[in-house]
Amino acid sequence: MGFESPAILWALPAMALPLVLHFYLRGRAPTVALDALMHLVLAGGATAMRLRWIHGILLAVRVAVLAVLILLFARPYLVVPAVVGAVEPISFALVIDDSLSMRLASGGTTPWERAKAQALKVLSELPPDSEVIVVAASQPPRAWPGAGGTWTAERAARHVGRMSASRGGTDLAQAVRTGLERVRAAGPRHRRMWIASDFRESGLAGFPDADERAGVTLTTFDAAGDTPASNRAVVGAVAVSEAPVPANRVRVQVELRNDAEAPFADVLSVRIGLASIARKVECPPWRTCAFEFVLDADEEARFGEARIAPDDLPEDDVRWFSLSSRGRNAVLLVNGSPRRQVEQDETFFLERALALRLANAPGTSVIRVAPTDLSPVHLSAVDVVVLANVGLLRPDQVQALVEFASRGGGVLITAGDTFDRLHDPVWAGLLPALPRDRLGAPSSGFGLRLRDAKAAPSALRAIAELLEQARVHRLSLLDDGWPADARILVETDSGAPLLVERRLGAGGVLVWLTTIDRDWTDLPLRPAYAPFVRWMVESLQSFSAAGGHPAIRVGESRRVTLPAGSTRAEIRVPAGERVRMAATGDFTATAVPGVYHVRFFGPPGDMPTGSDLFVVNVDPAESGLARPDTLPVASPAEPATPGEAPMRKVPWHPWLLGIALSLFLVEAWLRGKA
Amino acid sequence: MTEEGRWEILPDEAREALGRLRLRPKVLADGRVGGIHASSHTGQSLEFADLKGYAFGDDPRGIDWKVLARTDKVYVRRYQDETNLTAWLVQDASASMNQPSNETKYRHGASILAGLAYVLLRQGDEVGLVLAHARHPRICPPRGVPSHLGELCNLLTDARPSGPTVLGSALDPGVAGLSRRGLVVLASDMLTDWQVAVDALGATVARGGVAVLLHVLSADERTFPFTGTMVFRSAETGESALLDARGLRKRFLAALEAFVAQVRAACHDAGVFYHPVDMTLPPHVQVASVLRAVDGGRRRRSI
Numbered sequence A: 001m002g003f004e005s006p007a008i009l010w011a012l013p014a015m016a017l018p019l020v021l022h023f024y025l026r027g028r029a030p031t032v033a034l035d036a037l038m039h040l041v042l043a044g045g046a047t048a049m050r051l052r053w054i055h056g057i058l059l060a061v062r063v064a065v066l067a068v069l070i071l072l073f074a075r076p077y078l079v080v081p082a083v084v085g086a087v088e089p090i091s092f093a094l095v096i097d098d099s100l101s102m103r104l105a106s107g108g109t110t111p112w113e114r115a116k117a118q119a120l121k122v123l124s125e126l127p128p129d130s131e132v133i134v135v136a137a138s139q140p141p142r143a144w145p146g147a148g149g150t151w152t153a154e155r156a157a158r159h160v161g162r163m164s165a166s167r168g169g170t171d172l173a174q175a176v177r178t179g180l181e182r183v184r185a186a187g188p189r190h191r192r193m194w195i196a197s198d199f200r201e202s203g204l205a206g207f208p209d210a211d212e213r214a215g216v217t218l219t220t221f222d223a224a225g226d227t228p229a230s231n232r233a234v235v236g237a238v239a240v241s242e243a244p245v246p247a248n249r250v251r252v253q254v255e256l257r258n259d260a261e262a263p264f265a266d267v268l269s270v271r272i273g274l275a276s277i278a279r280k281v282e283c284p285p286w287r288t289c290a291f292e293f294v295l296d297a298d299e300e301a302r303f304g305e306a307r308i309a310p311d312d313l314p315e316d317d318v319r320w321f322s323l324s325s326r327g328r329n330a331v332l333l334v335n336g337s338p339r340r341q342v343e344q345d346e347t348f349f350l351e352r353a354l355a356l357r358l359a360n361a362p363g364t365s366v367i368r369v370a371p372t373d374l375s376p377v378h379l380s381a382v383d384v385v386v387l388a389n390v391g392l393l394r395p396d397q398v399q400a401l402v403e404f405a406s407r408g409g410g411v412l413i414t415a416g417d418t419f420d421r422l423h424d425p426v427w428a429g430l431l432p433a434l435p436r437d438r439l440g441a442p443s444s445g446f447g448l449r450l451r452d453a454k455a456a457p458s459a460l461r462a463i464a465e466l467l468e469q470a471r472v473h474r475l476s477l478l479d480d481g482w483p484a485d486a487r488i489l490v491e492t493d494s495g496a497p498l499l500v501e502r503r504l505g506a507g508g509v510l511v512w513l514t515t516i517d518r519d520w521t522d523l524p525l526r527p528a529y530a531p532f533v534r535w536m537v538e539s540l541q542s543f544s545a546a547g548g549h550p551a552i553r554v555g556e557s558r559r560v561t562l563p564a565g566s567t568r569a570e571i572r573v574p575a576g577e578r579v580r581m582a583a584t585g586d587f588t589a590t591a592v593p594g595v596y597h598v599r600f601f602g603p604p605g606d607m608p609t610g611s612d613l614f615v616v617n618v619d620p621a622e623s624g625l626a627r628p629d630t631l632p633v634a635s636p637a638e639p640a641t642p643g644e645a646p647m648r649k650v651p652w653h654p655w656l657l658g659i660a661l662s663l664f665l666v667e668a669w670l671r672g673k674a
Numbered sequence B: 001m002t003e004e005g006r007w008e009i010l011p012d013e014a015r016e017a018l019g020r021l022r023l024r025p026k027v028l029a030d031g032r033v034g035g036i037h038a039s040s041h042t043g044q045s046l047e048f049a050d051l052k053g054y055a056f057g058d059d060p061r062g063i064d065w066k067v068l069a070r071t072d073k074v075y076v077r078r079y080q081d082e083t084n085l086t087a088w089l090v091q092d093a094s095a096s097m098n099q100p101s102n103e104t105k106y107r108h109g110a111s112i113l114a115g116l117a118y119v120l121l122r123q124g125d126e127v128g129l130v131l132a133h134a135r136h137p138r139i140c141p142p143r144g145v146p147s148h149l150g151e152l153c154n155l156l157t158d159a160r161p162s163g164p165t166v167l168g169s170a171l172d173p174g175v176a177g178l179s180r181r182g183l184v185v186l187a188s189d190m191l192t193d194w195q196v197a198v199d200a201l202g203a204t205v206a207r208g209g210v211a212v213l214l215h216v217l218s219a220d221e222r223t224f225p226f227t228g229t230m231v232f233r234s235a236e237t238g239e240s241a242l243l244d245a246r247g248l249r250k251r252f253l254a255a256l257e258a259f260v261a262q263v264r265a266a267c268h269d270a271g272v273f274y275h276p277v278d279m280t281l282p283p284h285v286q287v288a289s290v291l292r293a294v295d296g297g298r299r300r301r302s303i
Helices: A007-026 A037-042 A045-074 A111-124 A151-162 A173-186 A348-355 A395-406 A427-429 A457-462 A529-545 A651-674 B012-019 B065-071 B105-122 B146-158 B195-206 B219-223 B245-270 B283-295
Strands: A031-034 A077-083 A092-094 A129-135 A142-144 A191-199 A217-222 A231-241 A249-260 A264-272 A274-284 A287-296 A303-307 A318-322 A330-335 A365-369 A385-390 A409-412 A435-440 A444-451 A474-476 A485-494 A499-506 A508-511 A558-560 A568-572 A578-581 A585-587 A594-601 A608-617 A648-653 B037-042 B048-053 B073-085 B086-090 B126-132 B138-143 B183-188 B210-217 B230-233 B240-244 B273-280
Touching: A007 A045, A037 B230, A037 B245, A045 A499, A045 A651, A045 B240, A077 A129, A092 A151, A111 A151, A111 A191, A129 A151, A129 A173, A173 A191, A231 A264, A231 A303, A231 A318, A249 A264, A249 A274, A249 A303, A264 A287, A274 A287, A287 B126, A318 A608, A330 A348, A330 A608, A348 A529, A365 B245, A385 A395, A385 A529, A395 A409, A395 A427, A395 A499, A395 A508, A395 B219, A409 A529, A409 A558, A444 B195, A457 A529, A474 A499, A508 A529, A578 A585, B012 B105, B012 B283, B065 B073, B086 B105, B086 B138, B105 B126, B105 B146, B105 B183, B105 B210, B105 B273, B105 B283, B126 B146, B138 B146, B183 B195, B195 B210, B195 B245, B210 B245, B230 B245, B240 B245, B273 B283
Parallel strands: A031 B230, A092 A129, A092 A191, A191 A217, A330 A365, A330 A385, A385 A409, A409 A508, B086 B126, B086 B183, B183 B210, B210 B273
Antiparallel strands: A077 A648, A129 A142, A231 A249, A249 A287, A264 A274, A264 A303, A303 A318, A435 A474, A444 A485, A485 A499, A499 A508, A558 A585, A568 A578, A568 A594, A594 A608, B037 B073, B048 B073, B126 B138, B230 B240
C-alpha cells in the first residue's frame, strides 16, 4: 500500500478533533436546568441509553469521516502484482521447456503435453493487446518472434500449438535470461514471465537470481506431474583401443543409469558393425553403473552403439560412439633438436617415459619424424603429436596441425633453444601466444606448482607433490593477450607459466615452456617425470579416443573442415537427408541423435576425396530424474524483488469517496436522531 | 423575614388590583362561621330557601302557619345558611419549580397563590397552605384572620424548592385535612407522576368541592428557545446530557404539547379546573383570570 501524497498523512491526528471538540464543548457548553426536557424526552433509561449510544456512534462516525477525508486527500493506492488476466495489456514471456526430458511419459501423458496445454490456456487468458514472446528452453534456447519483435497472444498460441518437444538438453537458465531481455525490451508495460518445465536439476544450473529477475514477475508451472516417473538410460559409451595388435580389438566402456525404484536387470547390447555382444547386466536403483565390453570389430567399422530395451523415454536408451581413432594410440614425435648421443637427444627421456607400460594398460606406439617431413599423412595415423623444441615448420604444416587438433587430435609443444624462432603468425593458431623471451632462474632454480589445484585434473593433482621436487633453470615466456580458451595448469613458484593448455575445436594443445629433456630442468631425473609425461600424452589422446570428444550433443554444432583439395562436403544425417556445405564451417542441424556421415568432394565430377563421421548423442543429463528440493522461483508466483517488480497500483479514491459520502449521510441521519 | 421580603410575592400594586375581587364558587361550603358562601346546611337565616312537608322530628317552630291556614297542610319553612369557605393552597416546591433562574416557576406560582389567599381572606374565608417538599413539607392550617396572609407569605417566601416532586402525599386528604368540602388550588408544573395529583384533585371535586390546577410552565419550556450544543440538566434527578438543542427542539415541543393535552384532558374528566399559567403575565392578572374561571365554573370546567 502506498500514498500519492504521503505528506497529508501528517494530518491524521486531526481525526481526534471530534473527540477534542466533544470534551471541550462538554466543559464549555452552557448548562441549562430543564427538567421538562429530561422528564418528557429523556424519561426512562432506554431513551437516555439510546441517546448515549447514538452520540457515541455519532462521535465515531465523525472521527471516521475525518480519517477517510485525510486518507482521500493522501490518495492511497494498493500495490499488487500485475496478474495474468488483468485488464491492462502486459508484456509476457512464455518460456517452455522443450528438452528431451519433457518427452518422458508418466501417468499417460508427457510433461510436454501438460506444459503445452497449460501454455495455451495461459495465452488464452492474457489481456487483449498483450505482447508475447515465446522462448524454447532446450539447447540452444530460441526465442520467437525473431528480430526483437512481439506476437499477439493468438499468434503465439498458434506457434505453441505447432511446437513439439526436441531431443536436446535443457538450458532453462539461458532461456529465462533470453526471456527477461526480450520482455524488458518489449515495452514499459507490466512484465510477466511464465515458465513451464519439469524442473530437472540438471537444467537449473545458473538460474537467474532475484536481482537479475528484477522488474519481471515470474510464474512457474511444474509439468512433471504427480505420477512417479522412472527412466533407464545409456548415458555413456566410449571405445578404447585394446592394443595396437590386434588392431581390431575394441574395448567399449558403457555407463548405464537406472533412475527407478526397481533394480535394472536386463540385456545391454553393444554393436560395432557386424560384431555385436549382448549381456544381461544388473544395476541397483538410482545408481549409475559402468560395464565394459570387448569386441573384435571389423577393421572398417568406424562407429558403434550401446543399447538397452526401450522404456518411457526411448531416445536415451541408445548411445552411439565413434571409432575414428580406434586402435591408433600412437604418438608422433617431431624432434627439433636431434643429437648424436642418444642420451642427449631431445626426446630421449620422453620416449623412455612413453615406453613404460603399466599392467593392463594399453601400450603407446611412437613414430618419429623430422620437422621437414611432417605431413598430413603422419597426422592421420596418430592421436598425439609432440613438437619437441621445433623451431621451424612450414605454414602448411602448421595449418595441418591446427586442423588435426580441431578434429580431436592432441599437440604437445615443448620449448628449447629453437622455440624462440616461432614468430610466424600462423603459429598463433596453435600457441596461446608467440614466444617473447627467455627467463633464467637463480642458481637454485624455480620450483613447480599447480596454478589452481582445485581446478586441475585429478591425475595432475596426484603427482603435484612429486612435481614440486623438480627445479627449472630456464623457461620461455609468451606474449600477452592469450585467448579465452587457454589456461595455465603448472607454473613456477615465481608465477611464470610453465604448462599451458589450449582447446582447439574438438582437440587441444599443451605447451611446456621449458625443455622436455634435462637441458633447462631436472624434471626428467625426478620420479614425477614419467607419470607427468604420460598424463600429458593421455590427456591429449583423450580427445581423439572418444572420437572427437567432447562428443557433441543434440543441438550443438560440429565444425566441418574441408581438407586440402576438397571443395565441398556432404553430410548425411541419421534420417537419411543430405546437407551440403561449400566451405569450412559449423554444421548445426544436429537435432537428431545418431551417426552423421561426412563425405568430402573435390571439383564437380570427381570422386570423394575423403570421409569422416561424427556421432550426436542426447544429453545424458536429460536422463536424470533428480529434482531440486525447492524450485528456483517460488511457485506459483514470486515478485522479483519487492518494490521493484512491475506492480499495479489499485487506487482507493473511488472507494474512499463512496465511504466518505456514506459516512456523511450516516452522520446527518444520526444527528437527526440525537 | 423582613416586611419587604414577605410582600415581594404580593406587592402593593397586586393587592390594590385584587382588593375589589371576590371569589364565590358555586359550591356549598362547610364553613364553621358565617360567610358569603352558601352552606351545605339549611339553618337560621334571612334568605328563604323553600317549603318542605312536615315530618316527624322537624322543629315545629318552622311551621308556616299561613300555608297551613290556606291549604290545611303542614309545611315547614327552610332558609339558606351562609358560611365561609375553606381553601387549601398547595404549592409544588420541588426542584423543577426552581426554574428558570431569573423568574422561577415557584415564585410565580407562589405569587398567584398569595394573591388568591389575599382575596379569600378579605372575604372572610379560611385559607390553608401545603408546601409539597420531599424533605421539608410544611402545612399551615386554614385560618380566616387577615393576619394569616403574612404567615402564608412567609411560608411561601422562606421555602427553598428542591428535591423531587411529591404531589401525591401533599394532596392526601388524611395528611393535609383536605377532607372538608371547599376549594383546593394546586400550583405545579406537573413534571411528576401527574395522574396521582389529578386523581387527588378529582377526589376533592367528588366530595363537592372545587379543585383548580395552576399548570405552571416557564416560557423556556413552552418555546424551547435554545440553540447549539448545550448541557441539559435535571435538577430533580441530577442527570445531564450534552445535546444539540436545535435538533431536539421539534421533538421536545411535540412532547410538551402532548403532555399538556393529556393533563388538560385528565383534569376535564375529573372536573378539575385546569388553568395554564402564562408566566409572561403578572401574577395578579393570573389571579383575576383564575377567579373568573372559578366563578363561571358551573358552565365550564376549564379555561
